[in-house]
Amino acid sequence: MKAYQILPGANIDALRCIDYPDRQLGHGEVRIRVHAVSLNYRDLMVASGNYLVNVDDPIIPCSDGAGDVLETGPGVTRVQVGDRVAASFFPYWQDGRTSPEKIRHALGGDIDGMLAEEVVLHEDALARIPASLSFIEAATLPCAGVTAWNALFVSSNGTKPGDTVLLLGTGGVSVLGLQLARAAGLRTIITSSSEDKLRRARDLGAHHTINYQATPEWHEDVLALTQGRGADVVLEVGGKGTVNRSVAAAAMGGTVAIIGGVSGFGGEVNPASLLSSAKRMVGIFVGSRAMLEALMRFADVSGLKPVIDRVFPFAQAQQAYRYMESGSHFGKVVIDVTSQDN
Numbered sequence: 001m002k003a004y005q006i007l008p009g010a011n012i013d014a015l016r017c018i019d020y021p022d023r024q025l026g027h028g029e030v031r032i033r034v035h036a037v038s039l040n041y042r043d044l045m046v047a048s049g050n051y052l053v054n055v056d057d058p059i060i061p062c063s064d065g066a067g068d069v070l071e072t073g074p075g076v077t078r079v080q081v082g083d084r085v086a087a088s089f090f091p092y093w094q095d096g097r098t099s100p101e102k103i104r105h106a107l108g109g110d111i112d113g114m115l116a117e118e119v120v121l122h123e124d125a126l127a128r129i130p131a132s133l134s135f136i137e138a139a140t141l142p143c144a145g146v147t148a149w150n151a152l153f154v155s156s157n158g159t160k161p162g163d164t165v166l167l168l169g170t171g172g173v174s175v176l177g178l179q180l181a182r183a184a185g186l187r188t189i190i191t192s193s194s195e196d197k198l199r200r201a202r203d204l205g206a207h208h209t210i211n212y213q214a215t216p217e218w219h220e221d222v223l224a225l226t227q228g229r230g231a232d233v234v235l236e237v238g239g240k241g242t243v244n245r246s247v248a249a250a251a252m253g254g255t256v257a258i259i260g261g262v263s264g265f266g267g268e269v270n271p272a273s274l275l276s277s278a279k280r281m282v283g284i285f286v287g288s289r290a291m292l293e294a295l296m297r298f299a300d301v302s303g304l305k306p307v308i309d310r311v312f313p314f315a316q317a318q319q320a321y322r323y324m325e326s327g328s329h330f331g332k333v334v335i336d337v338t339s340q341d342n
């Protein structure tokens with residue numbers, strides 16, 4: 001079978017499609033025919049060597065994939081041949097609070113990921129895909145979707161319908177966050193550098209949109225739009241260039257979910273900016289299989305259809321990475337592993 005490999009840090013040009021040897025299934029393992037893989041900013045970080053881990057050998061990249069079960073190994077009870085499944089970002093974090101043990105490995109980070117025609121995973125790493133989601137849609141959920149779910153509904157301070165959420169930019173996490181928030185009855189404010197993307201966000205139901213380039217003091221607009229109150233939850237993906245404005249834009253007792261650093265990490269947050277307003281900052285590191293399962297259920301019940309910006313055939317994985325790198329996407333970029341096109 002064919003699989004892509006990359007040496008972390010060797011850059012996108014080093015992404016190669018190779019013939020990958022099949023291996024026998026061990027106890028509890030499952031062979032999955034991958035149908036679709038979605039890209040995350042993190043996959044660009046792995047390629048450029050800016051991701052957290054040091055790896056000396058090439059790996060199969062990408063955390064987010066969906067497919068069907070081809071074969072089950074001895075002792076497998078959770079899934080059957082033919083089941084439609086997605087893999088959880090952290091294969092050892094099934095439920096509960098995180099721990100070093102649970103996040104010791106991450107797909108496509110320090111161990112092989114999903115950008116292959118077939119993968120072998122432990123059954124505990126798998127979540128069933130509801131019939132309402134296609135493989136392409138389901139492949140968008142394990143990283144970006146679970147991260148947004150965790151920030152909005154698990155690690156925040158009890159988000160309720162009618163609360164306000166602030167989303168930064170229109171990448172994968174933020175657009176899924178917008179869709180989840182709308183489906184859950186939250187008021188949504190989203191920023192972007194592009195008027196066209198803001199129009200698309202309004203088409204998706206965003207209540208308010210702000211161009212963060214035209215309005216560099218965008219946190220003041222958030223306060224004005226909320227009658228001075230601020231956002232109950234902020235999905236902070238910007239990093240050093242945005243974090244202080246995100247704190248300023250949060251409501252008293254609100255949560256700033258620290259997710260990413262598209263403008264780089266670093267900078268300082270004055271503890272006093274949290275103190276008397278009882279604001280919380282909480283680190284988000286994707287989430288557990290249980291969160292992925294809860295998200296799948298929610299998607300099924302609410303009819304959520306993740307926004308897919310563009311789908312590339314398997315042979316064009318490098319082009320898909322380059323497109324993601326260009327930042328022109330709105331929502332998710334997906335690779336159709338079953339497509340034979342060049």
Ligand SMILES: NC(=O)c1ccc[n+]([C@@H]2O[C@H](COP(=O)([O-])OP(=O)(O)OC[C@H]3O[C@@H](n4cnc5c(N)ncnc54)[C@H](OP(=O)(O)O)[C@@H]3O)[C@@H](O)[C@H]2O)c1
Pocket residue numbers: 039040041042143144147168169170171172173174191192193194197212237238241242258259260261262263284285286287324327329331
């Ligand atoms: N902690 C976790 O568990 C976790 C999980 C997933 C992702 N992340 C992190 O979250 C970040 C976003 O990931 P992603 O996959 O959603 O990325 P993505 O799809 O590549 O989206 C990046 C978006 O960020 C926006 N952006 C860039 N500079 C900005 C700024 N100064 N202010 C506001 N928005 C800005 C741009 O939106 P416009 O084009 O609309 O301007 C761009 O489209 C990354 O840093 C990633 O590593 C963390």
